[in-house]
Amino acid sequence: MTTMRQIVFRRLLVSRLAITALGMALTAVASIQSVEAKIITFDPAGSIRTEPMSINADGAITGWYEDSKDTFHSFVRAADGTITNFDVKGDKCGSGGTDASSINRGGVITGEYQDADCVDHGFVRAASGKITTFSVRRAISTGGASINDGSVVTGSYGDKNNFYHGFVRATDGTVTSFDPKGSIGTAPYGINKKGVIAGTYVDSGDVYHGFVRAKDGSITIFDPPGSEDTFADSINDSGAIVGEYVNEGAYYGFLRSADGHYTTIDPPGSTATFASSIDDDGVITGGWDNISGQHGFVRAANGTYTSFDPKGSTGTTPAAINGKGVITGSYDDTNGQQHGFLRTP
Numbered sequence: 001m002t003t004m005r006q007i008v009f010r011r012l013l014v015s016r017l018a019i020t021a022l023g024m025a026l027t028a029v030a031s032i033q034s035v036e037a038k039i040i041t042f043d044p045a046g047s048i049r050t051e052p053m054s055i056n057a058d059g060a061i062t063g064w065y066e067d068s069k070d071t072f073h074s075f076v077r078a079a080d081g082t083i084t085n086f087d088v089k090g091d092k093c094g095s096g097g098t099d100a101s102s103i104n105r106g107g108v109i110t111g112e113y114q115d116a117d118c119v120d121h122g123f124v125r126a127a128s129g130k131i132t133t134f135s136v137r138r139a140i141s142t143g144g145a146s147i148n149d150g151s152v153v154t155g156s157y158g159d160k161n162n163f164y165h166g167f168v169r170a171t172d173g174t175v176t177s178f179d180p181k182g183s184i185g186t187a188p189y190g191i192n193k194k195g196v197i198a199g200t201y202v203d204s205g206d207v208y209h210g211f212v213r214a215k216d217g218s219i220t221i222f223d224p225p226g227s228e229d230t231f232a233d234s235i236n237d238s239g240a241i242v243g244e245y246v247n248e249g250a251y252y253g254f255l256r257s258a259d260g261h262y263t264t265i266d267p268p269g270s271t272a273t274f275a276s277s278i279d280d281d282g283v284i285t286g287g288w289d290n291i292s293g294q295h296g297f298v299r300a301a302n303g304t305y306t307s308f309d310p311k312g313s314t315g316t317t318p319a320a321i322n323g324k325g326v327i328t329g330s331y332d333d334t335n336g337q338q339h340g341f342l343r344t345p
Contacts, residue, residue: 038344039310041331044075044083050340052077052328054102054146055320061328062103063319063340064111072097074111076125077340088131093118100125102146110144110153122155122169136167136175144169145199146191154188154197166199166213180211180219188213190235198235200243210243210256224254224262232256234277234320242275242284253286267297267305275299276329277320285318285327296329296343310341318343 043050047065055061059079064072071094077083087098096114103109107127112120120141125131135142139157147153153169157177166178166186179186180201188199195215202208210222210232223230227245235241239258242265244251253265253275265275267288275286282301287294296316298306309316310331318329327343 037308039308039341041310041339041341042077042081042083043339044073044077044085046073046085049338051319051330051338052340053100053319055322055326055328055342056103056107057105057322057324058107059322059324059326059342060103060107061340061342062100062109062111063328064097064099072099074098074100074109076100076103076107076109077342084129086125086129086131088113088121088123088133090115090133092116098123099143101144104147104151105149106151108147108151110147110155112143112155120158122153124151124153134169134173134175136177142167145188146197148191148195149193150195152191152195154191154199156187166197166201168195168197168213176217178213178217178219180209180221186211189233190241192235192237192239194237194239196235196239198232198241198243200231210241212239212241222256222260224252224256224264230254233275236278236280236282238280238282240278240282242278242286244274244286253284253288255282255284265299267299267307273297276318277327279321279323279325281323283321283325285321285329287317296327298325298327308343310339310343316341 044065046067049066052061052063061077064074075085091098091113093114098113100109100111109125122134122142122144136157141158143155144153145155151171156164158164164185166188169175182203183201185202188197191197197213208229210230213219224245226247229246232243241256244253251272253273255263266273269290270288272289278284284299288297294315296308296318312333313331315332321327325345330338
């Protein structure tokens with residue numbers, strides 16, 4: 001039986017093999033450059049591992065961190081650099097902790113936390129710091145994955161049989177459950193201002209597919225041509241989706257336009273590409289691997305690639321980009337410690 005945690009982390013556990021020729025009608029651009037940009041690193045107080053997850057239009061960042069006691073906490077970093085650590089009251093499951101995943105334009109945050117019985121619940125944290133917790137009815141676990149500018153939340157929940165489903169939570173607290181046809185595990189990852197949701201589901205054959213759910217509830221299943229597994233990570237307000245797919249064991253990024261056209265995202269020289277986030281101008285960020293390790297990239301709307309790494313990085317993992325082209329994510333230093341970074345064009 002596949003759990004939601006397997007769906008979320010499978011991409012990080014599968015071997016990254018060398019790129020092979022696709023031989024399909026997908027677009028790629030054969031140029032990459034390095035451009036001067038301002039990159040700063042940061043860590044919440046007490047962190048031994050920092051994982052930024054989301055950045056809003058004003059440059060505020062949220063995510064989670066691990067302390068020296070292996071306990072997880074959340075943080076929000078304001079545009080001026082001030083970092084506020086926070087935990088949901090009732091978070092008492094040993095190292096389980098509070099994990100923030102998404103922040104909207106108004107500074108409202110969603111994520112999940114574990115109670116004293118180590119059961120996952122969702123939360124919404126207002127910009128004022130007030131936290132509202134929620135759970136899907138009859139669920140054995142609930143987690144918020146993404147919040148849009150209208151404070152509508154999407155995420156996933158587990159039922160008593162340990163199958164995972166998607167949900168959308170309206171601002172009045174009303175929760176609607178959904179699954180693509182044939183899903184045994186549904187993982188929404190992004191919701192745009194129109195309420196359109198993108199994510200990934202796994203079928204009974206252990207094959208992963210992308211989906212997009214319209215505001216009216218209709219769901220479209222998709223896979224780039226040649227895909228053996230598809231993982232959708234981010235959707236912008238125009239309905240463009242990015243993520244990655246597997247072909248002959250190799251990982252490629254993809255861009256799916258709102259009209260269903262596919263473009264391969266694959267910096268020249270890459271042995272594996274992961275497209276993690278797209279802004280409303282069509283600028284994409286993510287990670288790419290070569291013989292020297294994993295690096296960050298920015299792909300402009302015209303197809304030009306720029307590679308980047310924070311100073312001292314031995315592995316760079318961009319997580320999110322805002323409308324000003326500001327990127328956040330994490331990197332590993334030479335001692336193996338993970339830090340947050342902020343890259344400004």
